[in-house]
Amino acid sequence: MRSRAAERTLPPADEHAARFARQREADRSATAEDYVELIADLLREEGEARAVDLARRMGVSQATVTATIGRLQRDGLVETKPYRGLFLTAAGQEMAAIAKARHELVVRFLIAIGLDAETAEEDAEGLEHHASEKALAAFARFLAMREDDAG
Amino acid sequence: MRSRAAERTLPPADEHAARFARQREADRSATAEDYVELIADLLREEGEARAVDLARRMGVSQATVTATIGRLQRDGLVETKPYRGLFLTAAGQEMAAIAKARHELVVRFLIAIGLDAETAEEDAEGLEHHASEKALAAFARFLAMREDDAG
DNA sequence: CACGTAACTTAGCCTAGGCTAAATTTCAGA
DNA sequence: TCTGAAATTTAGCCTAGGCTAAGTTACGTG
Ligand SMILES: [Mn+2]
Ligand SMILES: [Mn+2]
Ligand SMILES: [Mn+2]
Ligand SMILES: [Mn+2]
Numbered sequence: 521m522r523s524r525a526a527e528r529t530l531p532p533a534d535e536h537a538a539r540f541a542r543q544r545e546a547d548r549s550a551t552a553e554d555y556v557e558l559i560a561d562l563l564r565e566e567g568e569a570r571a572v573d574l575a576r577r578m579g580v581s582q583a584t585v586t587a588t589i590g591r592l593q594r595d596g597l598v599e600t601k602p603y604r605g606l607f608l609t610a611a612g613q614e615m616a617a618i619a620k621a622r623h624e625l626v627v628r629f630l631i632a633i634g635l636d637a638e639t640a641e642e643d644a645e646g647l648e649h650h651a652s653e654k655a656l657a658a659f660a661r662f663l664a665m666r667e668d669d670a671g
Numbered sequence: 672m673r674s675r676a677a678e679r680t681l682p683p684a685d686e687h688a689a690r691f692a693r694q695r696e697a698d699r700s701a702t703a704e705d706y707v708e709l710i711a712d713l714l715r716e717e718g719e720a721r722a723v724d725l726a727r728r729m730g731v732s733q734a735t736v737t738a739t740i741g742r743l744q745r746d747g748l749v750e751t752k753p754y755r756g757l758f759l760t761a762a763g764q765e766m767a768a769i770a771k772a773r774h775e776l777v778v779r780f781l782i783a784i785g786l787d788a789e790t791a792e793e794d795a796e797g798l799e800h801h802a803s804e805k806a807l808a809a810f811a812r813f814l815a816m817r818e819d820d821a822g
Numbered sequence: 823c824a825c826g827t828a829a830c831t832t833a834g835c836c837t838a839g840g841c842t843a844a845a846t847t848t849c850a851g852a
Numbered sequence: 853t854c855t856g857a858a859a860t861t862t863a864g865c866c867t868a869g870g871c872t873a874a875g876t877t878a879c880g881t882g
Pocket of ligand 3: 799
């Protein structure tokens with residue numbers, strides 16, 4: 521009988537720990553992903569990506585942007601020409617493309633299950649960093665299936 | 672014609688910033704949620720919640736657990752009787768209940784859209800902290816609808 | 823009952839990512 | 853060309869959340 525495992529037991533400790541470790545890993549890469557995605561968007565839509573605009577759009581001080589950009593440079597994702605705005609390395613462009621594709625997939629999926637567009641965008645900004653490849657594939661399948669029905 | 676807004680424009684800066692701010696807020700509360708949820712699980716399933724077990728299951732050192740518990744105590748979520756394990760305050764129990772319900776809703780939803788149980792658990796550990804109330808409601812609707820179909 | 827081990831805490835360190843205030847640099851307009 | 857405002861950087865600070873190593877404390881067992 522047991523309706524919906526209310527007495528779900530705890531997983532093995534090491535497996536449990538691995539889940540949290542994966543989550544911490546995702547948290548660490550989230551900032552880099554958001555920054556390179558934003559830089560790519562600004563380059564495409566405004567022609568240049570300035571630190572001021574990053575600060576404004578991230579809701580953060582310019583000093584914070586400078587520090588973060590320093591880390592992104594150290595990690596080979598961003599290049600700067602002093603007082604000339606920001607550019608993405610090949611690695612940065614690749615990360616941005618992946619981040620953007622993932623972001624848009626998550627948004628479309630959330631809208632498909634009934635969220636309004638603005639909430640979908642808000643939630644996607646966080647959710648995108650924690651969805652595994654398998655989850656993204658499931659989202660894509662769901663969207664594809666839905667299009668078939670509409671076909 | 673335009674198939675799927677490839678030229679999606681950037682949102683207003685303040686709205687954009689608000690999304691990131693919300694995400695940072697969610698990140699800040701994630702640790703507390705995971706800890707109180709785990710403490711509640713351990714209390715229920717093992718009868719007590721020891722710091723050692725938290726460390727093992729979180730994949731973190733005992734010193735880290737001590738420090739984190741200190742913050743949770745400061746924030747009125749946890750109580751400790753020295754060398755007697757951990758307990759939740761009323762606020763802690765409430766947060767744990769909400770976290771657990773949300774966790775399970777996310778897991779069920781992920782399974783419903785085609786994820787295997789283990790991946791669902793892994794992803795839920797991160798996703799749960801970034802799904803808005805509206806998103807959770809959409810997940811619940813989806814599950815309810817699915818049960819109707821099966822009915 | 824004492825004593826070794828496990829549990830816990832403390833001390834000291836680190837990084838990411840926030841902040842403000844104070845330089846510094848660039849650039850456009852008078 | 854000069855000069856002031858805007859953009860950027862630097863300096864100095866903070867918290868969360870990690871770590872290791874070195875104490876302390878409690879407890880079960882011989
Ligand atoms: Mn994001
Ligand atoms: Mn994004
Ligand atoms: Mn979690
Ligand atoms: Mn959880």
